Amino acid sequence: MTEFFSQIKAQLSTNALISSIAVIVINIIIYTIISRAIRNKRKKHDLKLAVGSKSSTYINLIVSVLRYVMTILTVLIVLEINNVDVSTILASVGVISVIVGLALQDALKDIIRGTTLIGDGYFQVGDYVTIDSETEGRVVVIGLKTTRIMNAADGSIISIANRNIEKVKVAGDHFLYNIPLPYELKVDRAESLVNEIVEQIKAEDSVRDCKYLGVQELGESNVLYRIRIDQNQGKKIVAKRAANKIVLKTCERHRVSIPYRQLDIHNIK
Secondary structure (H helix, E strand, C coil), rough: CHHHHHHHHHHHHHHHHHHHHHHHHHHHHHHHHHHHHHHHHHHHHCCCCCCCCCCHHHHHHHHHHHHHHHHHHHHHHHHCCCCCCHHHHHHHHHHHHHHHHHHHHHHHHHHHHEEEEEHHHHCCCCCEEECCCEEEEEEEEEEEEEEEEEECCCEEEEEHHHHHHHHHCCCCCCCEEEEEEEECCCCCHHHHHHHHHHHHHHCCEEEEEEEEEEEEEECCCCCCEEEEEEECCCCCCHHHHHHEEEEEEHHHHCCCCCCCCCCCCCCCC
């Protein structure tokens, strides 16, 4: 008799395992079909708009929410199949939520900030942004927990928790550039040199426009002449590199030395 009940118990355990696997597989298939249908519908109706539109941002959010919902449903169904009283678990949510809230408060902050970020439209998928006012890149994904940015310099992907989104700012379409020239160079000749540099920078493919703004600062060893460079979207790094090369070559051609700091060492015997 004991052997008979052992066989029944083993059979039930096997059935529960098979059912659990079946539920997981079915839910994965359902999620894949729905997520693909959402993206395909966007393509079919020409909703795959240009980079920077809200459409892509909201669709990525819907797919992200769908993934979380399907995961929770799968866990609950598998627990029910394995004779775990799900109703008791749900009834205890009030107590558990306090514990989970403390343990996952950073994750909850990410989700809240992510939802607010998308709702406010501070920036969207495809926008060019700067991180800590240094690194520039293009937003590729805005999720519930993280925002991913492709570094414009090397193509690497930077992932930022949404709770730290203050580090990210929408990049402007221009930047200011200082050209250091020596005091020995007369102002008229210096400005003629700067205007020549400006015209060459304008001819670059990465630049829309370039203007001379005037004398910015009288430094310790040089005079800073400021220009404004309006770059094409996502081309700030390229435009800045081009400007550096043009400044060096133009000064070299006119035999004008760019001032640099020198350290004098006095050897006292």
